[in-house]
Amino acid sequence: MTDDDLLAVLALQSVPKVGDVNAKKLIQVCGSAANVFKEKKENLTKIDGIGELMVKHLFKKDYHKSAEAELSFIKSEGITPLYYESDDYPERLKHCYDGPILLFQSGNIDLQNKKIISIVGTRQITTYGTEFCEKLVEELAPLDVVIVSGFAYGVDICAHNAAIQHNLQTVGCLAHGLNQIYPKIHKKYMARVEENGGFFTDFWSTSIFDRNNFLRRNRIIAGLSEATVVIESAEKGGSLVTADIAHSYNRDVFAVPGKVTDQFSKGCNDLIKFQKAQMITSAADLVYNLGWDVAKETKKPIQKQLFVELSDDEKIIYNYLKDKEKELLDIIALECALPIFKVSSLLLNMEMKGVVKPLPGKWFKIV
Structure with missing residues (x-):
């Protein structure tokens, strides 16, 4: 241009x-x-x-x-402007009717042929939310997933830092121009984010910072991604707006369940209850519902080893499947006397180890 x-x-x-x-x-x-x-x-x-x-x-x-x-x-x-009709404009954002005609970029962002997940949630993240967020990003690390968030307090900065820790690309979507940063305390993270990704905004340097900017920013978070994950949220909050926007774009939305008495699980539980989001308990839920082929998409090709170290529960599943041509996820959980959410996570780990292979329709077999 x-x-x-x-x-x-x-x-x-x-x-x-x-x-x-x-x-x-x-x-x-x-x-x-x-x-x-x-x-x-x-x-x-x-x-x-x-x-x-x-x-x-x-x-x-x-x-x-x-x-x-x-x-x-x-x-x-040295800001990179991205025009909505250009090849370097984020592909998924092109399909959003209200996506910005011009997006401003800093850092080293590369979204070409990448799997992109947005992680959002409350600014008052709990220990439960922190542990889930860090574990989720850790589980996604072998798949070279790009982690998008809003660079705010709480879940946002937890997701960015977890991505950096696992050498994943991360993108912060800002509610202001690239001449400032909010919150100011997060300025110390900027260099690390730009080394491992960067920042997007459609606000000018002259834009007046306003809380309403967050609503406009949220459409970019939702639009960039294949799916949006809400870690924790109160009954009302910006992350629920992001989830609604993602839903309007026909993108997948996932929510982390919590105790019905927990204030910052209320929003997530409602998303699940009213079928606005799918429940997520591990990265395996993302992998299955988004149809990712783990064996092909890991950073390093997974090869079957002669002596693979399996946990006790993984050995139970392996020994059960060894005598089967293939079996359904629900049946595996039932016959192995293990919770289905745990079996999903175990099968993902076993797939990464190269000992099981997923088949269409929730079927699995030994490699």
Whole structure:
């Protein structure tokens, strides 16, 4: 994208009342952002959703001047602008009707052909939530999954740090421009995140920080990802908004169950109860429900070993399957007298060790 093209997109992005949905309409009809400003006003008002007041704003010089200032900031700070029709724009976000026409990136983000999971939740994370989040990321580590979150307190920063610990790429979606960071105390994590991924935002450097920005930020978290996992949430909270947005994008949503008496499990339990999310108890639930082929997608090819170390429970499952051509997950759990959620996790571990293979329809067999 040339500087002139970028300047036109910035100018369009800055016009009040236009927004990403209408901006895409204008670009589609006119052919480019630059052509929007060359089109006759009477033609623009004929476009569905584009009124005279919006068109009047389009041709105010003030917005073009502010676009020039923002372009100067982008170039001076080495920020990467991603246009929604370009090849380097996140693929899943392209399919979101309200995805930003322009996304700003810092760091070393590479989402090409990656499995991407968003992890969100309360800012007042409990010990239970922390342990689950860290364990989930640890279990996902062999699959080279990209972890997306909002870089806020609680679940967000726990997910980012767990990803870094396991050398996974992580992406922080911000509710402000790339000239600042919120919360300020998280500035100490920025370098590590940018080394292992980076940051996305559609806010300008001149954007006034406001709590409402988080709602706009959440659509990017949900839109980037194949699935959104809610670790903990009170009855109301931003993570539930993210889950709703993900659901509206036809993406998978998972929620971690908790005690019915726990304040920060109320939101997750409700998501499961009202069938807005699937229950997740381990990474195995993600692997199965998203249809991932673990054997092909681990960082290192898994080879069957002559002497594989199995836990006592894994040996029970192995010995049971040894005499079977294949068997259903539910039957394995029943015959081995083990909880089904535990069997799912054990089978994932055994798959990574190269001793079992998953088949369509929740069937498994010995390799």
